[in-house]
Amino acid sequence: MSEQAPPGPPESPGSPGPATATKQKDTSEASHRSFGQILRESILEGNSVTVIFLAIFTAIVIGGLLNAFTNTTVLDAWGNLFSAPGAAISQAWDTAIGAYVALFEGSIFNPHTVAALFQQASFSTAIHNGYLAAVFNPLSETCVQATPLLLAGLAVALPYQAGMFNIGAQSQLIGGTILATYLGYGVSLPPVIHVIVCVIGGFVGGAVLGWIVGELKARTGAHEVITTIMLNYIMAYLLSFLLGNVMQRPGRSDLISPVIAGNAHLPRLFGSTLRINAGFLLALACAFGVWWLLYRTTTGFEFRAIGKNPSAARVAGMNVERTWILVMLIAGGLAGLAGSAVIQGTDFSLNFQTYGTFGFDAITVALLGLGRPLGVVLAALLFGAFHAGAPLMQAQTNTSVEIVQVLEALIVLFVAAPPLIRAIYRLRAARAAGVAGLTGKGLA
Amino acid sequence: MTDVELELKGITKRFGSLVANDRIDLAVSPGHVHALLGENGAGKTTLMNVLYGLLQPDEGEILIDGKSVRFHSPKDAITAGIGMVHQHFMLVPVFTVAENVTLGMEETRPSGLLDRRKARNDVRELSRRYGLAVDPDALVEDLPVGIQQRVEIIKALVRDASVLILDEPTAVLTPAETEDLFRIIRQLKDGGTSVVFISHKLKEVQAIADTITVLRRGAVVGDKPPSATEDELAAMMVGRDVQLVVSKAAARPGDVMLDVEDLTVVDETGRVWVNGMSFQVRAGEILGLAGVQGNGQTELTEALIGLRPIASGYIRLDGRDLTHSTPRQRLHAGVAYVPEDRQEDGLVGAFSVADNMILDNYDRPPFASGINLHLGAIASNAAERVQEFDVRTQSADTPVGTLSGGNQQKVILARELGREHKVLVASQPTRGLDVGSIEFVHRRIVRQRDHGVAVLIVSSELDEIYALADRIAVIYEGRITGFRPPSVPVEELGLLMAGSEVPGGPAEAPEAEAPEAEQAGAGESS
Numbered sequence: 001m002s003e004q005a006p007p008g009p010p011e012s013p014g015s016p017g018p019a020t021a022t023k024q025k026d027t028s029e030a031s032h033r034s035f036g037q038i039l040r041e042s043i044l045e046g047n048s049v050t051v052i053f054l055a056i057f058t059a060i061v062i063g064g065l066l067n068a069f070t071n072t073t074v075l076d077a078w079g080n081l082f083s084a085p086g087a088a089i090s091q092a093w094d095t096a097i098g099a100y101v102a103l104f105e106g107s108i109f110n111p112h113t114v115a116a117l118f119q120q121a122s123f124s125t126a127i128h129n130g131y132l133a134a135v136f137n138p139l140s141e142t143c144v145q146a147t148p149l150l151l152a153g154l155a156v157a158l159p160y161q162a163g164m165f166n167i168g169a170q171s172q173l174i175g176g177t178i179l180a181t182y183l184g185y186g187v188s189l190p191p192v193i194h195v196i197v198c199v200i201g202g203f204v205g206g207a208v209l210g211w212i213v214g215e216l217k218a219r220t221g222a223h224e225v226i227t228t229i230m231l232n233y234i235m236a237y238l239l240s241f242l243l244g245n246v247m248q249r250p251g252r253s254d255l256i257s258p259v260i261a262g263n264a265h266l267p268r269l270f271g272s273t274l275r276i277n278a279g280f281l282l283a284l285a286c287a288f289g290v291w292w293l294l295y296r297t298t299t300g301f302e303f304r305a306i307g308k309n310p311s312a313a314r315v316a317g318m319n320v321e322r323t324w325i326l327v328m329l330i331a332g333g334l335a336g337l338a339g340s341a342v343i344q345g346t347d348f349s350l351n352f353q354t355y356g357t358f359g360f361d362a363i364t365v366a367l368l369g370l371g372r373p374l375g376v377v378l379a380a381l382l383f384g385a386f387h388a389g390a391p392l393m394q395a396q397t398n399t400s401v402e403i404v405q406v407l408e409a410l411i412v413l414f415v416a417a418p419p420l421i422r423a424i425y426r427l428r429a430a431r432a433a434g435v436a437g438l439t440g441k442g443l444a
Numbered sequence: 445m446t447d448v449e450l451e452l453k454g455i456t457k458r459f460g461s462l463v464a465n466d467r468i469d470l471a472v473s474p475g476h477v478h479a480l481l482g483e484n485g486a487g488k489t490t491l492m493n494v495l496y497g498l499l500q501p502d503e504g505e506i507l508i509d510g511k512s513v514r515f516h517s518p519k520d521a522i523t524a525g526i527g528m529v530h531q532h533f534m535l536v537p538v539f540t541v542a543e544n545v546t547l548g549m550e551e552t553r554p555s556g557l558l559d560r561r562k563a564r565n566d567v568r569e570l571s572r573r574y575g576l577a578v579d580p581d582a583l584v585e586d587l588p589v590g591i592q593q594r595v596e597i598i599k600a601l602v603r604d605a606s607v608l609i610l611d612e613p614t615a616v617l618t619p620a621e622t623e624d625l626f627r628i629i630r631q632l633k634d635g636g637t638s639v640v641f642i643s644h645k646l647k648e649v650q651a652i653a654d655t656i657t658v659l660r661r662g663a664v665v666g667d668k669p670p671s672a673t674e675d676e677l678a679a680m681m682v683g684r685d686v687q688l689v690v691s692k693a694a695a696r697p698g699d700v701m702l703d704v705e706d707l708t709v710v711d712e713t714g715r716v717w718v719n720g721m722s723f724q725v726r727a728g729e730i731l732g733l734a735g736v737q738g739n740g741q742t743e744l745t746e747a748l749i750g751l752r753p754i755a756s757g758y759i760r761l762d763g764r765d766l767t768h769s770t771p772r773q774r775l776h777a778g779v780a781y782v783p784e785d786r787q788e789d790g791l792v793g794a795f796s797v798a799d800n801m802i803l804d805n806y807d808r809p810p811f812a813s814g815i816n817l818h819l820g821a822i823a824s825n826a827a828e829r830v831q832e833f834d835v836r837t838q839s840a841d842t843p844v845g846t847l848s849g850g851n852q853q854k855v856i857l858a859r860e861l862g863r864e865h866k867v868l869v870a871s872q873p874t875r876g877l878d879v880g881s882i883e884f885v886h887r888r889i890v891r892q893r894d895h896g897v898a899v900l901i902v903s904s905e906l907d908e909i910y911a912l913a914d915r916i917a918v919i920y921e922g923r924i925t926g927f928r929p930p931s932v933p934v935e936e937l938g939l940l941m942a943g944s945e946v947p948g949g950p951a952e953a954p955e956a957e958a959p960e961a962e963q964a965g966a967g968e969s970s
Contacts, residue, residue: 317772
């Protein structure tokens with residue numbers, strides 16, 4: 001209701017300045033929230049798990065329709081709708097389903113590989129010739145794709161919980177890749193130590209960038225959304241500069257770094273044919289670590305209190321500015337680890353495609369995961385599966401890989417607009433308590 | 445009464461499982477002041493929002509002059525002659541009074557330009573008729589709260605309101621402004637306008653109403669004439685007998701615990717909010733700081749707790765200098781703090797009751813060792829405190845934001861009083877609370893005093909100051925205009941609150957003519 005918003009002095013959105021500065025007159029109970037807080041609450045609190053699943057389902061249906069009706073065969077069939085209506089519909093159905101089947105086969109499980117496995121003379125030859133590996137290859141690829149998404153997703157989710165929007169997972173990831181790559185080829189160390197040093201390097205590379213953002217916010221009040229976006233540009237161009245100069249692979253004229261030493265590779269978990277590597281375990285451990293930090297430690301208590309109500313946290317004696325810095329430092333480190341996992345796990349050298357759009361996909365992963373560690377794990381696995389399955393889908397059904405990005409975008413769109421999903425599925429607004437709370441306040 | 449103008453019949457409004465209004469009947473006669481009395485959450489505002497078209501009733505009907513009407517929006521209600529002055533004003537601060545009044549019903553001259561002259565004349569005319577003394581050309585942001593409220597009243601009158609709803613109109617006013625408002629209400633009444641006066645303050649309702657309807661838990665408990673006694677009305681509101689004034693023994697002040705000397709607080713823009721203020725609070729006494737809101741109370745308490753830098757002066761706690769300590773150091777040194785705005789500064793609404801119970805204590809044993817939180821200790825602490833302070837909540841895991849104001853305040857008190865503390869600073873400790881909760885909060889504060897805690901109460905409610913204080917200080921524009929014993933007449937406090945330094949108050953030292961001398965009087969006066 002309009003009475004919840006008394007005309008007060010306009011507050012700069014997300015103004016982190018002294019929280020007490022604007023309160024001289026306005027002592028009303030209507031609490032002023034920053035733009036960021038409102039956005040965060042509307043996304044995080046407006047969603048139930050049901051809504052998330054319905055959002056994914058809806059996105060898949062719409063994605064299928066889009067897919068079917070951009071296919072020339074289907075469109076031809078619809079051109080003959082009146083002469084052969086059945087053909088038109090079944091053609092559309094086949095196209096949509098075919099693409100998803102291929103996506104599934106590419107990301108989770110392909111029955112053909114099992115058939116091939118059982119056609120082998122003996123189990124040992126099957127293993128030896130890689131037929132067993134082929135069965136698990138889709139899952140392995142899903143995990144490989146999910147690893148950087150998961151780590152970078154945590155880098156967005158953790159600041160989320162502390163009331164900040166980290167749009168800069170991209171720049172922090174680049175920072176991590178630069179340092180991890182440099183340590184990978186630039187120094188020579190014994191096997192296990194080299195891996196560890198590079199992983200730490202990845203963390204530090206990202207953490208430095210996160211720290212800059214936190215420090216700027218704490219000292220000058222610069223909003224993290226602005227600084228992280230700008231740092232994304234700065235780091236992309238810095239990378240381009242480095243790859244063309246000091247980090248360029250000798251004898252190459254394109255932008256690519258030397259290959260990192262074999263000692264710096266993250267060990268593969270199930271033999272050399274499957275690409276799944278220790279990076280995936282690292283990512284899961286980080287997810288657990290973030291959960292533990294947030295919900296089992298005093299530091300996490302501070303993070304969450306400051307995220308939900310910075311002024312009450314300040315009154316309770318918490319150091320809000322120092323927490324901002326710490327949160328961004330850890331988040332940057334997590335994004336840096338994502339870079340490390342890509343370089344040391346699968347790519348082994350750094351070029352301009354390495355970082356792709358992980359940093360931005362991370363935002364969608366964190367949104368879909370509702371900013372919670374377990375949610376981020378599940379969301380990263382889902383998007384990892386999309387990424388892993390897309391090439392096979394394209395190869396088998398001639399569906400453009402971009403449909404996967406459309407799917408991701410649709411999912412996030414629906415997750416960001418829970419009322420839309422509720423309206424589509426006529427869910428009872430699960431906000432009775434919320435409404436009561438709202439009017440309870442109005443009754444004051 | 446035959447000429448019933450406005451009637452509500454069987455109004456029911458539900459929010460989910462909560463019944464905010466349960467078959468409410470209400471009849472407002474023309475030229476009457478009809479008070480709606482009830483605790484917070486009794487459904488007063490919901491009912492008025494139904495009447496004003498902001499909410500649609502689930503059942504029941506609204507009758508105007510006997511005809512059933514349906515309001516789909518405030519526009520319909522305004523057309524039907526109903527005006528509402530909200531608790532929080534709906535004014536554009538950078539517009540003039542006349543502009544605010546015409547906003548939404550701007551009239552234009554044939555040329556298409558705004559007819560400002562007519563707007564100004566309307567305001568002047570109404571202002572004169574009801575003795576409102578409002579300048580149509582003044583900017584709203586420059587006006588005191590009391591005048592802003594009159595602008596809201598003019599807004600309603602310009603739209604030909606014959607029924608005026610005032611939602612907790614006195615919450616933001618000084619005693620003198622309240623008197624002015626009552627005068628205006630009487631004039632409106634004489635002019636034939638009916639007024640629905642919503643309040644939970646017994647005295648005011650008795651002073652102004654012709655009929656009092658008491659609501660409790662969404663239902664009408666009964667109608668009373670204004671001659672009903674306070675105790676009677678309070679019992680109806682709460683549903684049981686209530687002690688309106690907490691009985692307390694005489695204070696036995698001990699050593700000086702909180703010593704504020706020559707304190708000056710300046711904000712970022714250079715405005716001086718607290719101007720060389722000095723006072724002392726002794727162990728076992730309650731100092732009540734009275735004053736109209738916005739005279740530096742907020743800044744003073746924030747400076748005491750360490751949220752605002754101190755430009756000059758000292759703050760000492762039991763002899764220890766805290767002038768430049770961080771909030772955490774002060775909390776650990778033994779300051780308990782009940783902030784003015786509990787939802788903004790006192791609680792994290794999305795956190796559970798249990799987490800809010802440790803909000804400023806989470807990093808100390810038994811709740812944590814190192815960085816590890818002890819969830820067991822947190823849960824058992826919450827269970828204990830919920831019991832002790834009678835916090836009405838489904839469980840300790842319920843988000844605190846869903847509790848009622850009174851229960852939220854109990855959570856804060858439970859947390860602050862549960863810590864070791866020597867000084868309790870409580871700002872507006874019962875703002876927005878119902879009678880029952882006020883009784884509870886007052887009793888706890890007095891009990892802390894009796895245990896030897898030095899208590900500073902900052903309140904703009906004189907009733908509260910009188911009920912609690914062993915000594916009263918009055919703040920005006922960042923200065924203390926006088927210290928008085930609790931026997932001081934209300935008129936004298938009113939003068940001090942308005943800034944006149946009344947010399948020779950009984951509690952003052954003889955040299956009270958000089959403003960600085962008050963500081964000397966502070967310590968001894970108890």
